[in-house]
Amino acid sequence: MATENNSLSAGVPELMILRLLQDQEMYGYEIVQAIAMRTSQAVAPGEGVVYPVLHGLEKSGALKSRRRTVKGRSRVYYTLTAKGAKRLNHLVTNWNTLNAAVQAMMAGSAHAV
Amino acid sequence: MPFETLAETLLKGGIAPRHVRRYVRELDEHLVDLTAQQRASGYDGEDAALRARARLGDDADLAQAMLEQPGMRSWATRLPWLVFLLLPPVVTAVIGLALYAAVYFIGNGAAKINAVVPVPQNMLIGFSVMAMTAIGVLAVPVAAALLALLADRQRLKPLWPLLGIALLLLATPMFGYKFGHHHSGYLSFNYGLVIATKWSVVVRHWPLMLSHLLALLPASWLILRRKAA
Numbered sequence: 001m002a003t004e005n006n007s008l009s010a011g012v013p014e015l016m017i018l019r020l021l022q023d024q025e026m027y028g029y030e031i032v033q034a035i036a037m038r039t040s041q042a043v044a045p046g047e048g049v050v051y052p053v054l055h056g057l058e059k060s061g062a063l064k065s066r067r068r069t070v071k072g073r074s075r076v077y078y079t080l081t082a083k084g085a086k087r088l089n090h091l092v093t094n095w096n097t098l099n100a101a102v103q104a105m106m107a108g109s110a111h112a113v
Numbered sequence: 114m115p116f117e118t119l120a121e122t123l124l125k126g127g128i129a130p131r132h133v134r135r136y137v138r139e140l141d142e143h144l145v146d147l148t149a150q151q152r153a154s155g156y157d158g159e160d161a162a163l164r165a166r167a168r169l170g171d172d173a174d175l176a177q178a179m180l181e182q183p184g185m186r187s188w189a190t191r192l193p194w195l196v197f198l199l200l201p202p203v204v205t206a207v208i209g210l211a212l213y214a215a216v217y218f219i220g221n222g223a224a225k226i227n228a229v230v231p232v233p234q235n236m237l238i239g240f241s242v243m244a245m246t247a248i249g250v251l252a253v254p255v256a257a258a259l260l261a262l263l264a265d266r267q268r269l270k271p272l273w274p275l276l277g278i279a280l281l282l283l284a285t286p287m288f289g290y291k292f293g294h295h296h297s298g299y300l301s302f303n304y305g306l307v308i309a310t311k312w313s314v315v316v317r318h319w320p321l322m323l324s325h326l327l328a329l330l331p332a333s334w335l336i337l338r339r340k341a342a
Binding site for chain 2: 028029032046047048049051052053055056059060073074075076
């Protein structure tokens with residue numbers, strides 16, 4: 001399983017990738033475009049860094065891949081596994097907890113001001 | 114070759130070659146898509162290519178992202194003592210002995226084979242003896258060459274592979290045989306070292322001496338390759 005750390009941004013790329021792949025099989029370029037579109041370009045890292053995350057998730061059993069040729073282009077497509085679905089649920093729970101905590105913190109700050 | 118510098122950085126960082134190849138291939142495919150997207154947005158030729166490359170990320174970021182992933186490092190990097198010291202004598206012995214036994218039974222069973230297939234017994238025995246000698250001579254040099262190639266492919270420092278080759282020379286798998294029916298024929302195997310203090314020893318154990326000499330070639334090749342790198 002992919003490792004977790006205490007960084008606030010830890011697990012965010014994984015979370016977004018697993019969430020996208022929950023709906024459908026996708027290849028790297030599609031995933032990056034979908035992330036940029038759904039986050040209104042707010043999350044736009046160097047696009048190539050998505051592959052180490054994908055490979056890491058595949059190695060941990062959260063994803064599986066297969067090479068497919070579509071319209072003459074051969075690409076590696078990724079799909080979510082049952083283990084990946086569990087991992088996604090776990091990350092969503094963590095994210096919601098963190099999000100609620102930050103919201104509460106901000107609300108507290110607003111009252112303090 | 115695109116991403117050659119990135120591939121070198123990853124290999125030197127200990128990432129397994131198969132992960133490097135896959136990463137580079139997927140980056141290459143991604144770059145084709147990005148370049149097409151830039152062209153569709155109105156940028157032409159080199160401009161489109163440069164913009165696409167910039168969006169993909171610079172080599173340092175791409176390398177860092179892969180180096181941070183757990184489980185992408187090669188076995189040779191993670192467990193060099195296992196890959197270069199422990200496995201080679203065992204694997205060389207097992208594969209060597211299996212091949213040795215296979216050709217031994219051809220020679221030892223020449224009469225039985227001759228009864229089924231019209232091949233002269235002398236020819237079968239001659240082939241068997243020659244093949245067993247070749248296995249005895251080549252087992253260690255082939256293993257040494259594989260260690261050197263593995264180390265070179267993964268851009269490893271030569272220390273571990275050279276130690277592995279030295280260990281193979283010190284504990285060389287040695288095979289022996291005697292043709293004969295029932296209990297008089299046998300196959301033998303042991304690890305050992307022959308120190309030739311006289312020419313008579315060299316002559317008597319010439320396959321082993323030749324084997325050691327040949328095993329030094331990959332070691333020398335590896336040292337020269339790493340020095341040149």
